[in-house]
Amino acid sequence: MDETIRAVLRDNARLPGDVDALRPDDDLYRAGLTSHASVNVMLALEDAFDFEFPDALLKKSTFESIAAIRSALESLDVDDPNLAGR
């Protein structure tokens, strides 16, 4: 799941640094995630994992780290498309 999240971040987060160098708990906002880019990350996550975020999870803290994103997806029982069918 982390790899799919990283792929979404690489394509949409517009971070100045290397996404692969981020640790799961690193603060994405400190890494340069803007509020505009976080909307694109959200939309791309919904597309990649084929689900919709509920309103309650659409807040800054949901997208503050790779671990936070994973925990939000897990709380929604979202399946990783890269593992589906295995």
Add this chain to the structure above:
Amino acid sequence: MTDVADTLVLTADEVVATAARIGREVLAVHADAVDAGSRFPAEAVAALREVGLLGALVPVELGGLGQSLETVARAVTELGKHCSSAAMVFAMHQIQVACLVDHGHTPVLRAYTERVAREGLLLASATTEVGTGGDVRSSSCAVEVTGDSYRLRKQAPVISYGEHADGVLATSRRTPDSPPSDQVLVVCRTEQTTLEPTSEWDVLGFRGTCSLGFVLTSTGSVEEILPVPYGDISSQTMLPVSHVLWSSLWFGMASAAEQRARKFVQGAARRTPGTLPPSAARLAELAAVHQQFRDLVEGGRRRYAAARQDPGSATSVGYAIAMNTLKVSASTLVVDVVQRSLLICGMAGYATKSPFSLGRLLRDSYGAQLMVNNDRIHANNSQLLLMHRSEGT
């Protein structure tokens, strides 16, 4: 300076009544001179400081009046009826105070907040920067920390009343290595700050805000850097408080115009008892728009107060959209009300020296859509609406 607020315990209604009195007795007297000279409304700020209103939002235990934002917003409406510039200086100052009260939870910042209330310090803001295209959520300057002191140099295209303020709250990158969006808010005290003017201020309206550009250079203690990310300060306090206070101010301007139109129609009616003046129907239409404006502004104040009680809703997408919409709607309604009033007052409103003169209000009212341009706010809301999921709100 003496402690201005020590002996005062005012109710909310007394605070609003005090603002209304200062509006009538001080702002109204100097408004034309402030506008004509494009000069700082010094008399108004002195009068507001004298009664402790500059510390209205500061808790009582820190020497302030401990008033709610709603009360301050009502006071801003009263001031806005008499001098848009002085009311805007007061409103902008309160926005900075709200940020300090909500997020300045270090001993040094608490002590500074106490000084703001007890000494009546006036705070200004430097959130935009040359080169970032008006995006306040992006900085290029950075705080440089050596030991326990900071140094900051910022090219600010606008610091309203910067030359008259006792402190400036400036945004900057957290460190020289931080990306543009990783910002902090720094208190720059006048005694440790130099401001070199880089532009003049000779514009259509809000001429007394003296919103020149400056190169700001400041040093201070690292404890004067607010400990909360600016993004959080902005979304939780600065943005909603700005929009509540600005919309309240513009509503005050609209109310002044509406009152002139009403008096004009009533004067005409007195001359022709039994026959409605031709402008009476326009006044009825104006009253509908004015009431819509009132309900919008009061609704914004209530929404803000409700969010203070419910942190979950304060960080919701719907709240952010609603507080943005408040600014966009109010800034257009003020122009609508003033120009409708002008149509009713006719040449008496067009004249520069008449009891019904609306020229200054009309010029001021057009500034509302430009200060944080509505296009920018619509663009932000366009993004937010992509992630707005709740039904029917």
